[in-house]
Amino acid sequence: MSVWQLLVVGAVMLMGLCGVLVPGVPGQAIVWAAVAWWALDDITGLAWAVLAGATGVLLLNQALRPFLPPRRFKAAGVSRRSVLTAGAAAVAGFFVLPVVGGIAGFVGGLYGAERVRLGSRGDGWASARAILRAGGSSVLAELFACLLIVGAWVGAVVWG
Template sequence: MSVWQLVAVGLVMLLGLVGVLAPGVPGQAIVWAAVLWWALADQTPAAWGVLIGATVVLLLNQALKPLLPPRRPGESGAPRKSLLIGGVAAIVGFFVLPVVGGIVGYVGAIYGAERLRLGSRGAGWASVRSVMRATGYSVLVELFACLLVAGAWLGAVILS
């Protein structure tokens, strides 16, 4: 697989990760499609293993969705900008501090944005709790599943 194809797959995967944050965009499907594209072009055992793992992780995430609270961003009281900042920080945090950084980045960035907006530490934490109840858990679980897939793909590309 050429470098340009790998870059294109990576960009599609990044689009899927951002799509998880946008309501109505099938972010998981885009991430899975990027892994499928890579596996069909690469056709190594590692590529097929990542595709199988990605399929299992994303199907498990779909099975867990009914157990999580539905997304209701309007009920959190936080502006979309704070949620977007949290999502971007989760993506960056996942790769800076593998696995745990996604959660820390999401919650920490929402807290920081809300503290700046509201002006106090207590109000910032109250807003974080409200965001997590209204949208946070479902977004965080879906984003985390997609980040695991993206991390596995990146690891396989680097190691091969």
Template structure:
């Protein structure tokens, strides 16, 4: 697979990661389909291993999302700025504290956005609890899974 095709696959994965934060966009399916395309175009054992791992991880993520409370976010439930801060915090946390840092990064991003919006620490903590109870955990589960898949793809491309 050529460099331009790999860049295109990476771009689709990045769009999928961003799509996880936007209600109604199938972000996890974009990530999976990009890995599928890569595995079909570059049929190496490592590519198929990443595809199988991505499939299993996404299925487990869907099971975890169904096990979480049924409340789901609708468009407009979370301000766009909060979603951007949460995604940025999760991305930074994923690399600053390898892998597991995505979780506190996500929570910290929501807290920071709400603290800037509301101005008081108590109100920001209450808003964080509200966001997480109303569907934030399912978004975090899906985003974390997609980040793991993206990292596995990147490692396979760079060292595979």
């Protein structure tokens, strides 16, 4: 696969990561489709292993979805900016501190956005906890699954 094709696959994955944060957009399916596109073009054992792993992670995420709260951000009065800030911080955190940085980035970005919006530390934490109860944990689980897949893809492309 050429460099330009890899950049396009990476851009599609980035769109899928953003799609996880937007209700109604199938972000997980977009990330999986990008991995499938790459694996079908780069027919190596590593590419197929990444595709199989991505499929397993997304199936596990779908199996765990009923145990997580549904997204009810509008009813809880959550601003879209807070969720998007948390998502961007999760993506940055995942690449700064692989794997666990995504979770820390999401929670930290959510708290930071809420603290700026509300003006105090206590109100920021209370609001961040309310957002996580209102569906932020399900968004975090989907985003984390997709970040694991993107991280595996990047690792396979760089070291494969």
